[in-house]
Amino acid sequence: MSSATKGIEEQVGARIAAGLNCAVPFNTSDRVLLGHGSGGKLSAALVRDRFLPKFDSAELAQLGDAAVVSVESDAIAISTDSFVVSPLEFPGGNIGTLAVNGTVNDVAMMGARPLWLTVGFILEEGLPLEVLDRVTASMAEAARSAGVAIVAGDTKVVERGKADGMFINTTGVGAIDSSFRPSPEKARAGDAIIVTGEIGAHGITIMAAREGLEFDADLASDSAALTPLVDALRESVGAEIRALRDPTRGGVASTLNEIAAASRVGMVLEEGAIPVPTAVAAACEMLGLDALYVANEGVCVAIVPPDLADLAVTALRARPLGRNARVIGRVVAEHPGMVVMRTSIGGTRVVDMLPGDQLPRIC
Amino acid sequence: MKYLSEYRHAGIARALAKEIRATATRTWVMMEVCGGQTHTIVKQGLDELTEGAVEMVHGPGCPVCVTPLEQIDRALALAARPGVVLTSFGDMLRVPGSECDLFQIRARGGNVRIVYSPLDALELARKNPDTEVVFFAVGFETTAPANAMAVYRARELGVTNFSVLVSHVTVPPAMLALLSAPDNRVQAFLAAGHVCTVMGYSEYEPIAATYHVPIIVTGFEPLDLLEGMLMAVKQLEAGDARVENQYVRAVRREGNVPARTLVEQVFELTDRQWRGIGEIPLSGLALREEFADYDAVRKFSLENIHATEPAECHAGDVLRGKIKPVQCPAFGTLCTPERPLGAPMVSSEGACAAYYNYGRFRTGGMAPAVAAASEARV
Numbered sequence: 001m002s003s004a005t006k007g008i009e010e011q012v013g014a015r016i017a018a019g020l021n022c023a024v025p026f027n028t029s030d031r032v033l034l035g036h037g038s039g040g041k042l043s044a045a046l047v048r049d050r051f052l053p054k055f056d057s058a059e060l061a062q063l064g065d066a067a068v069v070s071v072e073s074d075a076i077a078i079s080t081d082s083f084v085v086s087p088l089e090f091p092g093g094n095i096g097t098l099a100v101n102g103t104v105n106d107v108a109m110m111g112a113r114p115l116w117l118t119v120g121f122i123l124e125e126g127l128p129l130e131v132l133d134r135v136t137a138s139m140a141e142a143a144r145s146a147g148v149a150i151v152a153g154d155t156k157v158v159e160r161g162k163a164d165g166m167f168i169n170t171t172g173v174g175a176i177d178s179s180f181r182p183s184p185e186k187a188r189a190g191d192a193i194i195v196t197g198e199i200g201a202h203g204i205t206i207m208a209a210r211e212g213l214e215f216d217a218d219l220a221s222d223s224a225a226l227t228p229l230v231d232a233l234r235e236s237v238g239a240e241i242r243a244l245r246d247p248t249r250g251g252v253a254s255t256l257n258e259i260a261a262a263s264r265v266g267m268v269l270e271e272g273a274i275p276v277p278t279a280v281a282a283a284c285e286m287l288g289l290d291a292l293y294v295a296n297e298g299v300c301v302a303i304v305p306p307d308l309a310d311l312a313v314t315a316l317r318a319r320p321l322g323r324n325a326r327v328i329g330r331v332v333a334e335h336p337g338m339v340v341m342r343t344s345i346g347g348t349r350v351v352d353m354l355p356g357d358q359l360p361r362i363c
Numbered sequence: 364m365k366y367l368s369e370y371r372h373a374g375i376a377r378a379l380a381k382e383i384r385a386t387a388t389r390t391w392v393m394m395e396v397c398g399g400q401t402h403t404i405v406k407q408g409l410d411e412l413t414e415g416a417v418e419m420v421h422g423p424g425c426p427v428c429v430t431p432l433e434q435i436d437r438a439l440a441l442a443a444r445p446g447v448v449l450t451s452f453g454d455m456l457r458v459p460g461s462e463c464d465l466f467q468i469r470a471r472g473g474n475v476r477i478v479y480s481p482l483d484a485l486e487l488a489r490k491n492p493d494t495e496v497v498f499f500a501v502g503f504e505t506t507a508p509a510n511a512m513a514v515y516r517a518r519e520l521g522v523t524n525f526s527v528l529v530s531h532v533t534v535p536p537a538m539l540a541l542l543s544a545p546d547n548r549v550q551a552f553l554a555a556g557h558v559c560t561v562m563g564y565s566e567y568e569p570i571a572a573t574y575h576v577p578i579i580v581t582g583f584e585p586l587d588l589l590e591g592m593l594m595a596v597k598q599l600e601a602g603d604a605r606v607e608n609q610y611v612r613a614v615r616r617e618g619n620v621p622a623r624t625l626v627e628q629v630f631e632l633t634d635r636q637w638r639g640i641g642e643i644p645l646s647g648l649a650l651r652e653e654f655a656d657y658d659a660v661r662k663f664s665l666e667n668i669h670a671t672e673p674a675e676c677h678a679g680d681v682l683r684g685k686i687k688p689v690q691c692p693a694f695g696t697l698c699t700p701e702r703p704l705g706a707p708m709v710s711s712e713g714a715c716a717a718y719y720n721y722g723r724f725r726t727g728g729m730a731p732a733v734a735a736a737s738e739a740r741v
Contacts, residue, residue, distance in 0.1 A: 211479065272373075285367060287479075288454075288711050345376035345585050347408020349721040355700040359453035359477070359711065 032127040037157030046155060050133060054140040059116075059151035067151035069116055073175035077112035079103055080171040088131060088165045090209040092201070092220030095168055096135035098297060100142035101225050103172035105246045108230045109300065111182045112174030117143060118152040119170050124163040132166070146225035148172065180234045182244035182302075187263035189333035191242055192309035194302040196229050196316050196325045197222065199252055200280035203294035208283065215286075219279050222298035228319045233302055236315035242303040246296070253292040253351045255301050256339045260331075267339040269329035269351065289358045292351060303331060370584030379589035380412035383596055387416035391599050392548045393592065394541070394684050396534060397503075397555035398425030398712025399583050405717040407585045409592075417592050420548065420684030421717075423537050423640065424555050426502040427454050427710035428682060431636040432670040434530040435460040438499050440668055441528065441659060442473040448491070450484035451499040453477040457700075457709045461670045481513035481527070488517070488525035497659045500527040505557045507531055507648060508622035511629035514650065514657045526659040529650055532635055534558050535566050536646035541683055542574045549684060551595040553581040553588065556610040561626075563618025567606045575604040582610040629654055638706060639672065639679030678705030681714055688718040695719060 035042035052061055059067040083099040100117065107114040119139070123132065143150055201222040208215060226246060233241060243263070247255035252274075260267050276284075276291045284291050298321065304312045309327055316322030329341075339351040395401055401421045404410055410419050423429055439460045442449035449465070456465040456475065469475040478484050481498045488496035500510040510527060517525045534555060541547060554567060559580045567578045577598035581591030591609040598605060608614055626648070635647025650658045660666060676698065677691040688694055688707070698704040700719060707713035 211477075213479065281367075343407045344371055345373045345407055345409075345412075347406075347411055349406055349408060352720055354720075356457070359456060 030129055032123045032125060032129060032132065032157055034125050034157050034159065036123065037155055043155065047153075050129070051136060051153060054136045055143070055150040055153075056140065057149045057151055059149060060153065067116070067118070069151060069173075071115065071175055074178050075176040077107050077110040077174045077176055078171065079106035079110075080169065081106060082167060082169045084164065084167050085206065086164050087209050088135065090221055091205055093223040093297075094135050094138050095166065096137075096139035097142050097221075097223045099168040099170045100139050100146065100148070101223050101297060102248070103170040104142075104146045104148055105226045105297075105300070107172040107174035108225070108227050109182070109244045109246055110174070110176070111180040111230070111234075111241070111244065112176045114146060114148045114172050114174040114225075114227060116151045116173045117148050117170050118154075119150055119168065120154045121156070122163055122167040122169075123155065123157045124165050125157055125160040127165050135166070135168075142225065146227050177234070179239050180241060181239075182241045184243045184245065184259045184262040186242040187259055187265050187303045187331045188242065188305075189265055189331055190306050191303045191331040192306055192312075192327045193256065193267060193269070193329040193331065194304060194309065194312060194316070194325060195252060195275065195299060195328050196226070196302065196322045197299045198275040198277045198280070198324050199247070199296055199299055200276055200284065200291035200294040202297040203251070204280050204283045204289075206295070207287075213283075215279065215283050219283070222296060224298035224321055226298065226300050226321070229300060229316055229322050229325075232315040232319050232322060233304075233312060236311045237302075237304050237308050240305050240308055242305065244300055244302050246300045248297060249295050250354065251291070251293040251295060252299075252301060253290070253339065254353055256351070257337075257353045259301075259303060260339050261337045263331075264336045266332045266335035266337070267329055268332055269339065269341040271341050272344045273326060273328045275324050275326060275328075293354055293358050306330075367584065370582070370586045372586060376412070376585050376589055379586065379593055380409075383413050383589065383593050384416045386593065386596050386600060388600060390415060390418050391550050391596055392418045392420060393551040393553060393595050394420045394422045394549045395553040395581070395588070396422040396424040396538070397558070397583070398428065398710065398714065398717075399557070400553060400555065400581065400588060401425075401714050402712060402717045403583055403585060403588055405721050409585060409588055413589070413592060416596065420687075421681070421714040422552075422684060423541075423637065423682040424503065424534065424558075425682075425707060425710050425712040425714070426506070426532070427458055428678065428706040428713050429532055429637045429640065430455070430458070430501045430530045430706065431638045432461060432672050433636070433668055434501075434528065436462075436670045437660065437665040437668045438528055439463065439465065439468055440665060441497050441663060442468045442475045443471070444663070447495045447497060447663075448474040448476060448487065449497050449499065450476050450478045450481075450487065452479075452501070454710050454712075455499055455501065457703070458706045459703055459709070481510050482516065485513045485517055485520075485522065485525055488522050489520070492524055494524060495662075496525050497663075498525070498527045499530070501530045503531070503555065503558050504533055504562045504626070505555075505560070507626045507630065508561060508619070511625045514629050514654055515625065517657060518654065523656070526657045526662050527650070528659040528665075529630075529648065530635075531630065531648035532637065532646055533632075533648065534562075535570060536643050537637070537640075538567075538570055540640070540643050540646075542570070542576065544683070546685065549576070551577040551599055552579070553591045553595065554578050554606075556580060556582040556587070556614060559608075559610065559614045559618065561619050561622050563616050563623075564606050564608060564614065565616055571604050571606050577604050578606045580606070580608045580610050580614050582613065637682070639676070639682050641679070673704055676705040678707050678715070681707055688715040691715070
């Protein structure tokens with residue numbers, strides 16, 4: 001931390017040279033300084049003035065070396081994820097919303113009830129504190145609505161140019177309910193494949209924001225905690241649930257391929273049943289992308305037994321986040337590991353995994 | 364979606380396919396020129412719907428695929444050069460050069476950026492006067508006007524840190540090369556609608572007459588392609604060989620005159636190497652002498668970069684319609700989208716990528732028969 005210490009010394013030196021004394025607030029910078037990660041007074045002030053009031057968590061407020069929590073559960077689910085999205089803020093959310101919802105959703109997809117989160121910030125020197133404030137406010141709001149407490153945290157500051165504004169790592173812990181254990185290898189022939197909402201909004205929004213593309217349409221990230229939808233499935237399908245996944249990077253197509261491979265089953269999708277918002281479909285047409293491979297942050301894919309599909313869809317649609325839930329296809333015994341789509345005009349094609357990111361085409 | 368869903372109507376598609384099958388008294392071999400059309404055909408399974416009446420062979424109209432290896436190597440050399448930003452359409456980044464691709468150059472510290480328009484590259488140059496910005500100008504006649512505009516604007520604005528690595532090709536000479544080959548099987552063409560949006564279709568009329576082939580200017584949606592096939596089948600059955608315009612909502616006989624004028628002002632015809640095919644006389648566009656300052660090859664002395672294509676890649680046979688992608692011995696084994704031998708396996712318009720991504724490799728050429736289709740109805 002020598003460079004961080006040096007930063008503080010320089011400031012102190014400058015203040016002394018200016019004839020000021022310690023009665024002046026130590027730092028009134030509106031940007032992140034190396035000292036904010038030093039473990040000294042600036043760090044303490046950052047935690048005390050900016051993090052604690054927002055996150056409002058008894059465990060966090062103890063400021064111990066570790067959070068102490070107690071849980072009554074047979075098992076717990078733990079997941080960790082790092083968030084490096086650029087730009088930091090975009091229509092429908094920011095890196096903080098993603099960092100909370102993304103990890104909450106990973107825990108929820110195991111059938112667990114998300115309870116706690118830890119947060120690690122890596123901040124770039126010079127980041128405007130107002131951006132940090134907006135991000136932490138969004139995190140607090142997302143955590144509240146997902147019903148999780150932020151119980152531990154860490155902050156490091158790196159020199160300007162060594163991070164893209166900020167990176168966030170979150171780790172989530174949830175309590176497993178043994179009567180609701182979805183798993184990607186549980187899909188069986190005949191099962192219904194459900195998506196809980198319209199697909200593609202997040203990925204297209206980020207791409208448009210990143211590349212400065214202006215579409216004449218309302219596009220916003222769908223980032224949201226999926227816990228209400230998991231609750232709906234827990235209540236309607238219960239122990240009969242087969243698989244749950246949130247189709248983030250790689251989109252619905254990659255997620256279904258993973259489940260098909262893990263369960264050694266085939267899948268048949270109906271192109272006409274897949275809910276793609278008009279703005280997403282239009283952007284995909286222009287850029288030569290396929291919405292099935294575009295990232296989502298507020299949608300999940302559920303595999304349920306055929307006789308419970310209607311019940312599940314009805315329960316999902318009763319929640320605001322699930323109002324566009326629908327069955328998009330079936331699990332079949334044929335062509336194990338392969339996902340096939342029946343096109344709207346009656347042809348068929350395989351929906352495979354992509355080797356990498358989708359790339360916009362030439363013309 | 365307005366102006367798209369109308370052209371994907373399932374009922375009309377089935378009716379058109381039925382009419383094609385009813386009209387054809389034999390199987391006619393036709394080629395769709397453009398890679399975008401190839402993808403619609405394979406993605407939507409149009410070849411299944413018209414099986415027996417039409418055999419589609421896939422043409423050379425994938426701009427990424429026909430960009431010669433040495434131009435890729437030149438782009439790689441530029442991208443690796445300090446002080447240069449190489450800008451490109453996203454599609455080009457995974458195309459293999461002799462040693463590596465642009466993604467790998469970027470990982471090693473090269474400055475490669477995806478842009479959506481050559482004018483964005485020009486803007487980048489204006490905002491970064493200390494950096495040399497090069498745009499990789501590939502494509503058929505479709506992308507030529509925008510690329511010409513970027514060079515024209517650069518000169519108008521006095522921007523000197525902008526240049527283009529030009530690898531433009533044109534459709535008619537390629538059609539002539541295919542038709543004059545002794546083993547040609549193509550009996551009709553579905554011409555590339557977007558190329559004709561710019562160029563019109565009068566230049567196809569002598570080709571249709573000389574080689575006695577119907578040429579149908581065709582769009583890119585399923586109904587466009589099916590209607591184009593039907594128009595071609597009707598001509599073939601009647602013994603006609605005319606140019607017809609299916610894509611009337613976008614194409615006029617004279618094309619887009621201001622765009623053509625601009626292209627002619629900035630570019631001139633040149634002999635051009637086509638990847639996998641070889642040199643075709645007067646089949647490319649090069650910057651005119653008065654725009655030579657914007658030619659990246661001259662500016663960075665890239666003339667001495669030459670390349671030899673790998674022998675095991677049969678991309679040329681695929682691009683000429685001689686073989687289907689699945690008939691290539693390397694397909695799906697030596698050559699996959701993860702480790703491509705040739706560009707048609709990489710590009711979103713490449714025929715090999717279409718066959719691979721939509722799963723034709725697993726089923727011997729045709730789309731998988733969905734045995735479970737009846738129980739799969741949702």
